[in-house]
Amino acid sequence: MPSPELEQLKRSTQTEYVAPKVARRWLDGGAIVWFSIEAVDRAVIDAWGRAAEEAIMNWPADRPFLTVQDFSNCEGLALTPYIRKKGEYLASLRPDLPGRNAVILRRSVVAQAVKMFLMAMKDKRRERRLFFTPQDGIEWLKQYGRQG
Incomplete structure (x- = not known):
């Protein structure tokens, strides 16, 4: 069952900073959760991981999990281990x-x-795709939501 705090946040379209350099926003009436990650140091990646885990674990089982991981403003982006x-x-x-x-x-x-890392991931229930604009990624997510 989703937590009351998450349900309250989903009603807002305001950006919430869950930690410095990690923002979360609910889009499309709470159907999409968007994360903006602005650095790749461990503290930032850990904060993003906690917020993403909370979203996944509290997501309703009867709705597809639609998410944006936006690294487009990330300082020093590297695909670290x-x-x-x-x-x-x-x-x-x-x-x-x-x-x-x-x-x-x-x-x-x-x-x-x-892109190669995303293609190699084993989880087949949640498709992953790389985009160069948030608008393209969000439209792709909305298409899935309309199909389901």
Whole structure:
């Protein structure tokens, strides 16, 4: 059952900073959770991981889990082993929960490495795709929501 705090937040479209350099926003009436990650140091990645885990674990079982991971304003973005491990851990949570994950990056060599990492992930219930604009990623998520 979703926590009352999350339900209250979903009614708002305001950006909430869950930690310095980690923002969360609920879009499309709470159907999509958007995270903006602005740095890759361990404290920031841990804060993002906790907030993403809370969202996954409290997500209603009868709705697809639709999420944006926006790294487009991230300082010093690199696909570190620590970030990969955190991503794999989050993907392993609630394997029965279908959905989509839009990852937003700037065009770069790192983006190509992230694309390969996303394609190699084992979780098949939640499709992942790389986008270069938040608008494209959000539209892709909304298409899934309309299908389901």
